[in-house]
Amino acid sequence: MRAARILFALIIVTILAVACKNGPRLMPSISGKAGEVVIVINKGYWESEPGAALRSALGVDHPFLPQREPMFNLVNIPENAFTSIFQSHRNIIMLDIGEQFKNSNIVYQENVWAAPQIVITISAPDAKGAQAVILEQMNKLENSILQAERNRNIANAKKYEEPALRAVVTETFGGSPYFPNGYNLRKKTDNFIWISYETTYTNQGIFIYKFPYTDTLAFTRENLIAKRNEILQQNVPGPLENTFMTTNTLIEPGLKWVTYNRRSFAELRGLWEVQNDFMGGPFVSHFFLDKENRNVIALEAFVYAPRYDKRNYLRQVESIIYSYENF
Numbered sequence: 509m510r511a512a513r514i515l516f517a518l519i520i521v522t523i524l525a526v527a528c529k530n531g532p533r534l535m536p537s538i539s540g541k542a543g544e545v546v547i548v549i550n551k552g553y554w555e556s557e558p559g560a561a562l563r564s565a566l567g568v569d570h571p572f573l574p575q576r577e578p579m580f581n582l583v584n585i586p587e588n589a590f591t592s593i594f595q596s597h598r599n600i601i602m603l604d605i606g607e608q609f610k611n612s613n614i615v616y617q618e619n620v621w622a623a624p625q626i627v628i629t630i631s632a633p634d635a636k637g638a639q640a641v642i643l644e645q646m647n648k649l650e651n652s653i654l655q656a657e658r659n660r661n662i663a664n665a666k667k668y669e670e671p672a673l674r675a676v677v678t679e680t681f682g683g684s685p686y687f688p689n690g691y692n693l694r695k696k697t698d699n700f701i702w703i704s705y706e707t708t709y710t711n712q713g714i715f716i717y718k719f720p721y722t723d724t725l726a727f728t729r730e731n732l733i734a735k736r737n738e739i740l741q742q743n744v745p746g747p748l749e750n751t752f753m754t755t756n757t758l759i760e761p762g763l764k765w766v767t768y769n770r771r772s773f774a775e776l777r778g779l780w781e782v783q784n785d786f787m788g789g790p791f792v793s794h795f796f797l798d799k800e801n802r803n804v805i806a807l808e809a810f811v812y813a814p815r816y817d818k819r820n821y822l823r824q825v826e827s828i829i830y831s832y833e834n835f
Contacts, residue, residue, distance in 0.1 A: 535623035538598040542660075542820045545580045545653060548590045549603040557639035558603055558630075559584075565646035566653070570819050572762065572777045573790050577819045579650065596622035598660070599653050604631045605638055612641035616652055624663070626656040661827030664688060677701055677716055681805055682798060683834035685714065700743045705825075711812040712825040715740070718803040726804055727774045729763045732795055736776070736806070746782040756781040756788060768830060771796060780810055790818055792826045799834070807832055 540546065545566060553559055566580045585594055594600075600620075612632035620627040628649065632638035642649065665686040673691060677684035680701060687703060691714070695702040704713040717739050725731060737754045744753040755761065761778025773796035781788040791810040798805050807829035811821045 535619055535625075536596050536621075538596055538622045538625050540597040540599070541581070542598075542657060542823070543580055544583060544597075545599040545601060546583050546585055546594055546597045547601045547603070548585050548587055548594075549601075550586050551584075553603060553605065553635060553638070554584050557635045558605070558632075558642065561639040561642035561646075562601065565642060565649050572759070572779060573818055573822070574779060574788060575817070577817050580653065592621075595620075597625070598622075599626055599656060601628045601630065601649075603638060604629060605634060607633055609633045609637075612637040614641055614645050614649070618656075624656070624660055626653060628652065657823060658827045658830055661824055662686065662831045665828055665831055673703055677703075678835045681716055681718065683832055684716075685807065685828045685833075686831045687714070687828060695743065697743070700739065702743065709813065709815050710821060712821055713810050713812075714825065714828060715744075715808040715810070716806065717743075717808075718798070718805045721797060721802060721804050727795060729761065729776070732763070732774065732776050732793070733757070733761060735804075736793065736808075739806075740780075741783075746785045746787065748785060751782050751785045753780055754783045755779075766794075769833075771832070787812060787814075789813065790822050792822065792829070794829055794832070 547554070547559075547562060549559060549562075563582065567578050567582050570577050570579050580599070590602075609631045610633065613630075615629045615631075617627045617629070619625050630638055630642060632641060665688040668689045670687045670689055670691055673687040673693060674684040676693060676696065680696075680698070691703050691705045693701070694704050694713075699719070700715070700717040702713065702715055704711055706712075719735050719739065726735075733755050740753040746752050756779040759779055761776050763774060763776050766773055766775045773794040776793040776795065778791060779788060780791045789810060789812045791808060793806055793808040795804050795806050797803070809822065809825040809829050811818050811825060813821050
């Protein structure tokens with residue numbers, strides 16, 4: 509009997525060994541906080557041109573937040589301290605400077621030591637070359653890490669989805685984002701849906717609404733802000749009589765066109781406030797045409813978190829509207 513058990517154990521070990529050899533490599537889960545980037549660079553380079561370039565690319569203030577918060581929290585790890593403890597971090601930038609490199613280059617990789625991970629390796633013959641390539645690719649550096657963070661949030665929303673919410677939105681708009689557990693339907697009309705995740709001190713909300721498309725002027729900043737204010741005044745009352753959500757125009761919202769997942773949309777980013785009250789926070793809106801080009805559809809993410817930093821809350825809810833798919 510004992511011999512049979514030993515034989516069975518050997519068979520299992522053999523099967524697992526073959527599976528590990530021929531099948532996909534099992535990766536450990538990532539570590540680290542959302543928005544955090546480990547930068548593997550010695551102290552001399554961190555305090556000179558390469559470090560200054562990385563801070564100017566990744567450590568600047570996040571736009572359109574009510575208080576100052578950096579785009580990313582940068583953690584400097586010297587090369588000799590970069591052990592297995594840090595190799596599982598979610599976002600890693602490694603700097604390799606030496607005469608063996610004739611040209612400066614940046615390589616972007618996924619899931620090197622953990623998953624879902626992004627590892628960015630910067631190689632250059634000297635500090636000046638590293639600085640130059642970082643500044644040259646600073647937008648790509650920022651967007652690559654932002655996309656990695658967004659992908660993690662979207663994967664989480666799909667894994668722990670509330671499918672009933674997606675069905676409600678799809679019925680009205682022909683498509684929907686993916687909503688994770690904890691989000692609930694707050695309001696639904698023929699042209700407006702409000703879905704939110706609320707705790708005692710925070711509110712992460714999604715608005716989906718539509719209005720008739722007239723011509724290309726529908727996508728000007730002025731028109732989008734005017735339509736936003738009109739629709740939110742009708743549908744999002746404040747806590748007191750004669751109060752409602754609107755756009756804070758003391759800081760003019762930013763507008764740009766984005767192409768993502770085979771969709772093009774106008775992205776409006778700014779601050780919201782409650783008229784005749786003191787509530788406020790950041791928002792991000794996506795505006796695009798429906799399939800028949802009859803309506804402009806808006807997806808809007810907003811955060812109310814007066815006691816806390818808002819960057820990560822906004823990225824979480826912003827990722828939801830990025831997950832929109834037509835069905």
